[in-house]
Amino acid sequence: MRTISENRCFGGVQGVYAHKSDATDCEMTFGLFLPAEAEEEQVPVLWYLSGLTCTHENAMTKAGAQKWAAEAGIALVFPDTSPRGDGVADDPAYDLGKGAGFYVNATEAPWAPHYRMWDYITDDLPRVLFSAFPLAEDAQSITGHSMGGHGALTIAMSFPGRFRSVSAFAPIAHPTASDWGRKQLGAYLGPDAAKWAPHDATLLMRKRGFDGPVLVDQGGSDQFLDLLKPEALAEAMAASRQNGTFRIQKGYDHSYFFVSTFMESHVAFHADALLA
Amino acid sequence: MRTISENRCFGGVQGVYAHKSDATDCEMTFGLFLPAEAEEEQVPVLWYLSGLTCTHENAMTKAGAQKWAAEAGIALVFPDTSPRGDGVADDPAYDLGKGAGFYVNATEAPWAPHYRMWDYITDDLPRVLFSAFPLAEDAQSITGHSMGGHGALTIAMSFPGRFRSVSAFAPIAHPTASDWGRKQLGAYLGPDAAKWAPHDATLLMRKRGFDGPVLVDQGGSDQFLDLLKPEALAEAMAASRQNGTFRIQKGYDHSYFFVSTFMESHVAFHADALLA
Numbered sequence: 001m002r003t004i005s006e007n008r009c010f011g012g013v014q015g016v017y018a019h020k021s022d023a024t025d026c027e028m029t030f031g032l033f034l035p036a037e038a039e040e041e042q043v044p045v046l047w048y049l050s051g052l053t054c055t056h057e058n059a060m061t062k063a064g065a066q067k068w069a070a071e072a073g074i075a076l077v078f079p080d081t082s083p084r085g086d087g088v089a090d091d092p093a094y095d096l097g098k099g100a101g102f103y104v105n106a107t108e109a110p111w112a113p114h115y116r117m118w119d120y121i122t123d124d125l126p127r128v129l130f131s132a133f134p135l136a137e138d139a140q141s142i143t144g145h146s147m148g149g150h151g152a153l154t155i156a157m158s159f160p161g162r163f164r165s166v167s168a169f170a171p172i173a174h175p176t177a178s179d180w181g182r183k184q185l186g187a188y189l190g191p192d193a194a195k196w197a198p199h200d201a202t203l204l205m206r207k208r209g210f211d212g213p214v215l216v217d218q219g220g221s222d223q224f225l226d227l228l229k230p231e232a233l234a235e236a237m238a239a240s241r242q243n244g245t246f247r248i249q250k251g252y253d254h255s256y257f258f259v260s261t262f263m264e265s266h267v268a269f270h271a272d273a274l275l276a
Numbered sequence: 277m278r279t280i281s282e283n284r285c286f287g288g289v290q291g292v293y294a295h296k297s298d299a300t301d302c303e304m305t306f307g308l309f310l311p312a313e314a315e316e317e318q319v320p321v322l323w324y325l326s327g328l329t330c331t332h333e334n335a336m337t338k339a340g341a342q343k344w345a346a347e348a349g350i351a352l353v354f355p356d357t358s359p360r361g362d363g364v365a366d367d368p369a370y371d372l373g374k375g376a377g378f379y380v381n382a383t384e385a386p387w388a389p390h391y392r393m394w395d396y397i398t399d400d401l402p403r404v405l406f407s408a409f410p411l412a413e414d415a416q417s418i419t420g421h422s423m424g425g426h427g428a429l430t431i432a433m434s435f436p437g438r439f440r441s442v443s444a445f446a447p448i449a450h451p452t453a454s455d456w457g458r459k460q461l462g463a464y465l466g467p468d469a470a471k472w473a474p475h476d477a478t479l480l481m482r483k484r485g486f487d488g489p490v491l492v493d494q495g496g497s498d499q500f501l502d503l504l505k506p507e508a509l510a511e512a513m514a515a516s517r518q519n520g521t522f523r524i525q526k527g528y529d530h531s532y533f534f535v536s537t538f539m540e541s542h543v544a545f546h547a548d549a550l551l552a
Contacts, residue, residue: 007529008527008528008533061532067540256337260340
């Protein structure tokens with residue numbers, strides 16, 4: 001692992017690091033905010049998964065999360081959204097290939113060799129983080145925005161016991177029924193829709209739900225409402241009697257102005273679970 | 277004036293607008309955050325002048341100021357840092373030409389036709405703002421980062437009575453004695469150093485000071501300390517018995533991680549003056 005940058009930030013350190021990933025078979029870059037408490041003890045960790053076109057950097061610079069994480073004494077992890085590098089397959093569209101890994105393990109050509117973001121986020125990166133930094137493996141929560149909200153919800157529900165809480169900002173909530181989903185899941189996993197189901201938050205919510213609290217915020221003026229399908233997830237949460245909160249935030253769109261506005265609330269939600 | 281974007285943000289609206297500027301003789305873009313209170317009444321306004329290489333966008337997305345401005349009911353203005361467009365002179369260096377207007381009115385070729393950022397910030401943009409938006413002209417304060425800190429300090433001291441308070445993040449504090457200053461002031465204003473003096477915060481502080489409170493934050497691990505020369509301004513503030521505070525923030529560098537960390541404190545400082 002090599003250090004790309006470290007900046008003092010809200011009394012802690014905002015770092016950027018790169019490492020060779022076995023899962024994606026390429027060098028991966030991630031951001032990690034460590035609060036001041038990490039100088040003396042292990043701290044809880046909140047994962048933030050980013051959306052289409054993002055790298056590790058967008059949320060790190062625009063979501064305004066460090067302030068709240070510093071106050072709570074919680075670390076923040078900002079992974080990249082896909083494999084990277086010259087030898088990695090790509091597509092001209094913004095919503096397939098680089099920047100659009102969709103948090104799955106691809107089985108189809110040309111994606112299979114590197115597009116294994118599910119294993120990267122759930123296995124490879126955790127091993128790096130918990131061996132190299134003072135992070136408490138038994139105090140993890142996860143959140144994300146858009147495609148990253150999809151990733152956060154599907155991963156949280158697939159690893160019972162690992163995350164104490166999950167939240168999402170405007171998640172891609174029902175990808176098997178949306179053009180943000182059918183296109184990518186078809187490309188990465190092939191045409192058999194049965195293989196897509198484990199990567200659909202609404203279907204997972206109907207089937208098993210999450211063993212802790214869930215918080216979802218959705219902007220009421222989001223320009224992508226037709227693709228996100230929040231109503232499907234809201235219905236599934238209520239039907240499953242999920243311990244959780246689903247909020248429509250009137251007037252807000254899909255941007256980081258929306259994310260940053262409600263970040264304090266999300267960090268506080270996770271802090272309640274992580275510091276309990 | 278045309279609207280480029282408007283996003284709901286912390287209960288208010290983060291807008292981006294473009295207008296033809298008489299001062300710079302080109303189209304200029306600026307960001308304006310209006311808190312919710314602006315729907316019903318005129319609100320105070322805090323100017324934020326940006327640093328080298330920045331546009332109107334950097335602070336708007338990375339400084340985290342909207343949260344604190346929304347809480348205080350204060351508007352934020354984010355101007356661009358230079359004239360723009362195909363017909364505008366430029367230089368290959370990052371610190372001259374576009375993105376590096378230095379908040380002066382150029383008198384020398386090839387800069388004189390468009391590089392009139394002093395007039396743009398002090399005359400042209402205010403006329404647009406106070407005619408088009410519910411902003412209280414008698415409740416203005418100003419801040420900025422690096423080159424923008426230089427601009428904020430020099431403009432505030434040059435217009436007694438206009439701004440109730442001034443602050444700066446890592447300002448270019450003594451440009452007539454620095455390579456961040458001598459190069460640009462020479463290019464824009466010519467070789468006569470007497471013409472540079474009105475654009476040097478340290479010299480202005482020694483000569484007249486500011487008729488209100490001053491707050492300056494400087495990262496102790498800033499990579500540009502030799503160019504910024506904070507010690508000159510600190511000495512001048514103390515020698516002038518300026519009502520003010522100069523702080524070295526240990527371990528912080530020149531980045532927006534530094535700016536965002538101390539933004540809450542700066543907005544609170546200005547709110548004290550603006551809401552008095």
